[in-house]
Amino acid sequence: MVSSAEGAAAPASLLEAVELTKRFGALVANDHVSLAIRAGETHALLGENGAGKSTLVKMMCGLLQPDSGELLYEGAPIVFPDPASSRARGIGVVFQHFALFDAMTVVENVALGLPGHEPLSSLAARIDDCVDRYGLTVEPWRRVGELSVGERQRVEIVRCLLGDPRVLILDEPTSVLTPDESESLFRTVDLLTGEGRAVLFISHKLDEVRRLCHRATVLRAGRFVAEVDPKQETAASLARLMVGAEVPRTPRLVTHEIGAPRLLVRNLNVAGDGSRGSALHDINLEIRAGEIVGIAGVAGNGQTALFEALSGEAPGDPESIVIDTVPAGGLGPTERRALRAGFVPEERLGHAAAPDMPLSDNVLLTTHGDGGIVSHGVVRHSPLKRYFQGIVKGFDVRFGGKDPKARRLSGGNLQKFVIGREVLRDPVLIVVDQPTWGVDAAAAAFIRTTLRERAAQGCAVLVISQDLDELLEFTDRIAVMSEGRLTPPVPVAETSREAIGLAMGGMHDGDGTEGGSHAA
Numbered sequence: 001m002v003s004s005a006e007g008a009a010a011p012a013s014l015l016e017a018v019e020l021t022k023r024f025g026a027l028v029a030n031d032h033v034s035l036a037i038r039a040g041e042t043h044a045l046l047g048e049n050g051a052g053k054s055t056l057v058k059m060m061c062g063l064l065q066p067d068s069g070e071l072l073y074e075g076a077p078i079v080f081p082d083p084a085s086s087r088a089r090g091i092g093v094v095f096q097h098f099a100l101f102d103a104m105t106v107v108e109n110v111a112l113g114l115p116g117h118e119p120l121s122s123l124a125a126r127i128d129d130c131v132d133r134y135g136l137t138v139e140p141w142r143r144v145g146e147l148s149v150g151e152r153q154r155v156e157i158v159r160c161l162l163g164d165p166r167v168l169i170l171d172e173p174t175s176v177l178t179p180d181e182s183e184s185l186f187r188t189v190d191l192l193t194g195e196g197r198a199v200l201f202i203s204h205k206l207d208e209v210r211r212l213c214h215r216a217t218v219l220r221a222g223r224f225v226a227e228v229d230p231k232q233e234t235a236a237s238l239a240r241l242m243v244g245a246e247v248p249r250t251p252r253l254v255t256h257e258i259g260a261p262r263l264l265v266r267n268l269n270v271a272g273d274g275s276r277g278s279a280l281h282d283i284n285l286e287i288r289a290g291e292i293v294g295i296a297g298v299a300g301n302g303q304t305a306l307f308e309a310l311s312g313e314a315p316g317d318p319e320s321i322v323i324d325t326v327p328a329g330g331l332g333p334t335e336r337r338a339l340r341a342g343f344v345p346e347e348r349l350g351h352a353a354a355p356d357m358p359l360s361d362n363v364l365l366t367t368h369g370d371g372g373i374v375s376h377g378v379v380r381h382s383p384l385k386r387y388f389q390g391i392v393k394g395f396d397v398r399f400g401g402k403d404p405k406a407r408r409l410s411g412g413n414l415q416k417f418v419i420g421r422e423v424l425r426d427p428v429l430i431v432v433d434q435p436t437w438g439v440d441a442a443a444a445a446f447i448r449t450t451l452r453e454r455a456a457q458g459c460a461v462l463v464i465s466q467d468l469d470e471l472l473e474f475t476d477r478i479a480v481m482s483e484g485r486l487t488p489p490v491p492v493a494e495t496s497r498e499a500i501g502l503a504m505g506g507m508h509d510g511d512g513t514e515g516g517s518h519a520a
């Protein structure tokens with residue numbers, strides 16, 4: 001690994017935050033926070049969900065103005081009145097939530113973020129060059145609406161790199177990447193720092209921070225806690241700094257009764273319309289009460305189509321999906337929810353939650369059909385408030401104000417909110433796509449434990465995740481999705497990373513044959 005910051009005298013700071021403070025009403029999101037990013041180094045910014053990391057980054061790129069404190073660029077005070085001015089000085093940011101237009105192609109989206117009117121064909125050639133150089137897979141002429149979240153993130157990264165940044169800020173870049181994709185991103189980051197650029201790297205994955213980063217700044221509840229050399233720390237000691245206490249681990253699997261099938265998928269076929277990645281070919285799956293089944297696979301292999309078929313966003317043959325003995329394949333999402341099914345899509349802002357609606361209205365989006373909260377078309381405010389408070393307290397959702405818009409929540413807190421909203425409906429089946437994307441270690445452990453508890457109470461849980469460690473840690477059986485086909489789920493104890501990796505590439509362990517789909 002290139003580590004240009006090691007062994008040399010400390011290089012000068014490229015970009016420095018000095019005592020930055022930012023308040024949102026009564027909430028102090030950043031309280032006199034300082035941080036210096038040096039040329040040639042990868043600097044980690046760590047902290048629990050809501051610790052203030054994104055707020056700090058937004059002030060460093062002109063998206064937010066600090067209430068007090070200042071920024072220094074190459075040692076001299078600077079004010080970025082807007083993101084364009086920071087971009088012009090070579091500061092590129094890739095945020096957790098992407099700013100891409102679905103209806104436009106990759107190259108059109110990239111063109112929007114660049115000054116001037118470069119012809120699309122020449123820009124597409126530059127994208128190809130950048131992709132080759134940094135090992136990121138991005139196809140310039142694909143429509144963004146067709147891309148998985150991981151692919152969209154790579155588009156954002158390429159868009160930044162084309163601006164030739166001196167400082168690249170990556171806000172949780174690996175949360176939606178597979179291990180291989182993360183490795184190739186790390187090589188990109190090493191290349192960039194080797195060229196004398198600086199990278200600010202926000203991540204909840206402490207092992208990768210220890211491997212990749214030269215220094216780490218830790219925030220807790222909006223305050224600077226420490227600056228450390230992550231290579232001298234353990235993941236546990238970093239987590240302790242972030243939380244201020246020991247971080248709980250997910251309990252091992254508890255044994256419990258496996259009951260009747262809650263979800264049956266029979267010969268599910270979905271034609272590829274070119275907008276949802278792979279088509280689905282003859283998917284068969286059974287999940288019983290008390291079971292957690294994981295679906296591993298590289299994004300873009302049909303997971304989105306499967307989620308939409310299961311949730312009712314793309315209804316099809318009634319007999320292809322059975323929820324608790326009821327043929328449900330032809331039903332829409334609300335009717336499936338009436339069968340006590342719950343769904344958590346991958347993209348929390350825009351799909352799971354409406355960004356500009358207050359949280360309490362976002363509660364209604366999935367609970368309005370449940371009775372209790374809405375009766376005869378009228379919202380009953382006391383039950384709604386109780387339900388809302390139940391999510392906030394039960395899932396430790398932290399935010400400023402009483403009932404903010406969803407977009408005002410930090411990424412991890414919004415994830416806890418959408419999970420809590422579904423779990424508290426007491427579902428018999430819950431389908432979760434990327435359950436812990438962007439949540440800190442403690443919250444991730446809490447979410448996995450909660451899903452295990454649901455299973456122990458008789459719920460069938462289906463988890464779609466690109467995080468193989470997560471699936472190996474807390475599911476009972478794992479299936480693999482590849483090119484729209486699903487392998488039969490196998491018990492976790494009877495599989496291995498290698499076997500799953502082979503199946504992700506469309507092969508079965510040992511036999512070298514194409515992966516097909518089989519009845520579970």
Ligand SMILES: Nc1ncnc2c1ncn2[C@@H]1O[C@H](COP(=O)(O)OP(=O)(O)OP(=O)(O)O)[C@@H](O)[C@H]1O
Nearest residue numbers: 024029049050051052053054055399409410411412
């Ligand atoms: N525009 C805003 N209005 C009101 N509150 C806000 C706003 N932006 C952020 N906050 C609040 O400031 C706090 C810090 O949020 P921030 O997004 O900086 O956290 P974070 O460390 O990036 O968290 P995560 O790891 O979950 O992304 C949170 O409590 C959040 O709800």
